Amino acid sequence: MKTRRQFLQHLGVSAAAAPFLTGLPSLRAAGAKQRLIIMFSPNGTVPWEFWPDAPEKGQPASDKLTFKRILKPLEPWRERTLMLNGISNRVGGDGDRHMRGMSCLLTGTELLPGNIQGGSDTPAGWASGISIDQELKRFLQSRDETRTRFGSLEFGVAVPNRADPWTRMSYLGANQPVAPIDDPAQMLAKVYGRMKDKENVASILDTVQSDLQRAAKRLPEADRTLLDQHLTLVRDLETRLTRNEAESELSHPVPDIDPDIELVNDNTPQISRMQIDLLVNAMANDMTRVATLQFMRSVGQARMNWLGIEEGHHGLSHDPDNNKDSVEKLTKINEWFAGELAYLTRRLAETPEPGADGSMLDHTLIVWLNELGKGNSHTLDNLPFVLIGGKSHGFRMDRCLQLPEKTTHNRLWLTVAQAMGHDLKTFGTANLCEGGALNLT
């Protein structure tokens, strides 16, 4: 991980005004866009508060979508929602299930041997292959019509700043985890450069100028050249900043977020909204068409005081099903995640698609997923997969699709890739792709 300081160095600078003017997408001809957002929340779900009830005895299996407690916040987007029941992470290999759940989730391939111990399983290291978001980025960036400035952005919310297989789901390739950025200020700097500091800098340039003028007066005429040159540079910067050339080129202005928010547990709700706003904004400005949004990490111990829950999330997820109090809290926690997903959905639905008909949601597929099916059993079966949007991907929504048991998640990634024009035949471990892409149309 880089510190913010190191990060900002990498922005580079060629002239004084450059930091305030960079970060612009190249505006290209508008066309039908397809975007992908993958949202992660950890530690399994509460299946009976998540999945639609099984059909009554004697009734045939049904794809009917019902919104149980956890998914309630998404009910306004019934027509845009597709639940996938029956998906399993069947990658196997070294590492505990949290680890494999997390690091094999988007990669669909085994962990390398390593030194990271989880539970009583064999220690393991990083995933041995690329993740689907990075694979799609690579694909989209390889074509002129889909290339964007960043290709992908990895957002985090309250992700502890440590790198191990429980905290990383995106991979550039074997052994190359991608760190999510969980500091909105850092993300803002990455996406918009120094544009947010423009106001601060502009506000003090008058002071600098009068300071320089006063200093020059104290010197004999002949010695003033240096200060005069300096003054000219300050004036030039002021002109460029006030011309406001930067923002007028953006179809969506830089979101107004508080860059000084403290990255502490209790600020998670605000940070989450900031990150979602930034994500939608970056996509509206076509800086990227692929994004991940990672809440905490596998085994994360978020303390959701804002829900009145003092215990850590992972601890609660281990409690038995008959612990009503814990189950209630876990339900609330997952409901909160669904609420954030609903906010993301709403922001996309409210934003008109730049240069095309409809809303941004019409051109975006959101996949909400989790590394476990259920916390206290650590099952990697029946993972809670929810797809939102999907119109541009041609998926038929408004249902809870009952897939055959233990359908591998590799096949879902083939489906998503193919829907975005990337004709992958296998992804991750090849023999887990048997049967090919799922039919979601």
Place this chain on the structure above:
Amino acid sequence: MIRFSIFAAAGIFGGEALAAEAENRAPHPGLAIYQDQCVECHGEKGEGVDGKCDDPLIGNRSIESLARRIDRTMPEDHVERCVGAEARAVAEYIYEAFYSPAARGALHPPPLDLSRLTVTQYQASVADLMGRFRGWSVKVPTGQRGLKAHYSGTPDYKPVDAKGKKVDPPKDVSVDRIDDEVKFDFKSGSAVPGKFGAEKFRITWTGSIFAPDTGEYEFIIRTQNGARLWVNNLTTSEEKGSQLIDAWVSSGPEVREESGRIFLLGGRAYPIQLDFFTYKEATASIELQWKTPGGVVQTVPSRVLSPDRVAEVFVAATAFPADDRSYGYERGTSVSESWFAAILQGALQMGDDVMEHVDALAGTKPGAADRVEKLKRFCEVFTETAFRHPLSEAERKEHIGDLFAAADTPEKAVKRCVLSVMQSPTFLYPMVSERGAEDPWARAGMLALLLWDSLPDAKLVEAAKKDQLKTPDQIRKQAQRMLSDPRSKAKMRGFFHQWLELDRAQDVSKDSKQFPQFTPAVMADLRASLDLFLDDVAWGDRPDYRRLLLEDELYLNDRLAKLYGAAPPASGFQKVKLDSGKRAGVVTHPYLLTAFAYYNNTSPIHRGVFLTRNIVGMTLKPPPEATKFEDSKFDPKLTMREKVTEITRAEACMACHSTINPLGFSLENFDAIGRWRTKEKNQPIDPKGSFVTEEGDTVKLTGARQLAEFAAGSELAHRAFVRHLFHHFVKQPAAAYGFETLDRLTDGFEDHQYNIRDLLAEIAITLCQSPRS
């Protein structure tokens, strides 16, 4: 001292101090007579009066000669009115006031160049500006070397007891010790056999690391296990990722190399921590390497490590355009768009850093009732530290009051304060201070810049407050104190590098057939050897300039000892007497001899030019025509001396080469990598020669040692050394501080047994007492 010849030679030397001195004295009795009898025709300053006496009163006559002439011929219409003692008085007056070359220099001194902070000064200043809030002192730990190591692991145990019952692992045990360097191969065993087993153990190394030079450092961890490295970042908890290298997750049994780069300022120490762990892996090993700017990858040597922790240093990582060096020393005498962009970027980086730690820096916390007051107070301390003086009401209003009034949040105001202060001319151009040269704050600021390239520290501020920077004694005492600070050492090292033109040593390569043992690692060792020697002289108990030229001992490590033919030292670098006393300090240090040489041969011309200018202290004009030395064009049987003699034979060349060649030939006993030799192409080396000094004395040379001895005893050489040192530290022409500055400093230098530190103290006094500084 042959003062006159110097005066005569140089209209370039001014004499402001002389003039100042003259002003402080009672008026010369000759002045009244001059005003009464001479001014009508000659003008106030001897400039002449149209129609009466057009020629200005300037010339080279002595006072005696002037007095005789006045006695006989002046005033023209009443020669009897000014005779004898009165004529003598007038002669003395006009001589000192404007007639003599010295007085003319004083009337038209070279300008003191208006300068901004140089890049080095900027970097040190911002580091110490933030350091103001992190202990306000710069420490480089001395004493014990190496890093503190904490080893812990699980003792071996049987996981199942005799009855087949599972046994819980015993508690981890730990061992603390100091490790010289981090380079361990535990193979399949434990790090501390007998204490804990090989299956699971962990090591944490902590302490500080010294960066010898400013630049980009690459750190490399080699391990097949898990490791993390932090450099200059105290936030080392796992949850706060700030590590330079994260290699915590291993990947199979192969040794991995993970690296990270970081920009560090030379002459400072930085906190470092390395964590290592292994779990159920076949083998374990760890090595911490680095590559210094322009250096080679090597295990981080013990000599730069210390078990003591130090505070984090704020390092401005902005890329600056290089400063002007056309005068032979860095000067901040130009501003450019890229410089301005760098200053702005630096201000923004500083703004980010301040905002990241704003509550800690201001000593408050979110929600505190007096938080805004504390933030304002922080801004005040920040501003006065950057400005090097207590704030005036106007400054307080402009940089703090107005900003807090205008910004919608106090955080914004703090950020804007930082941005405005970091771009203020008061910070960037210390010379334009509205305070006079006598002001103690101006003096404190100047001393800090002179000796540290930085801002005043707590003690200087204290002295300024108490007005204790007045007398030469007070200034000398401060200077002596300041000279023990690491920042002075860093600046001194910069001086040596400049004086010895070590830039030349970058990317040196040698013919691998002729010098198979000469590798980049040897060059890195030689650099370390030279730096150790220079530090030793400058900061040891006898900082005598002559030792730089005359010491016959060299610091050698194992590798160097083998190559240069000495007995290998017990450990690290040790002082060794090489070639039975034929060595002579920097003059024969292999690093320089190697740098001033060709790929496959010596270069008496390069060596000679360097010796002429930098060691002996004579000036050389640029060559009248560019001539390329092409080895292949010579008869291969010729020695290098013969080839050089041949190629510089022309009269136009010999104007300078009559000096350059003999000086260069005197080092012919040292080959292209600085090894002693007595033969070249089976012919005995002839290092003898002679040259004529600028005073017209002929000096006979018999070899390197004798050349060094000549320089050590030569006033010209002393003067050159003083001038180099003055320029590097002051970054202004010496004459701008008074026509006689160099002479006076050189005299003092000779009187003080060539003590380099005393010389710096005297320079400090000169600057403080100059009305122009």
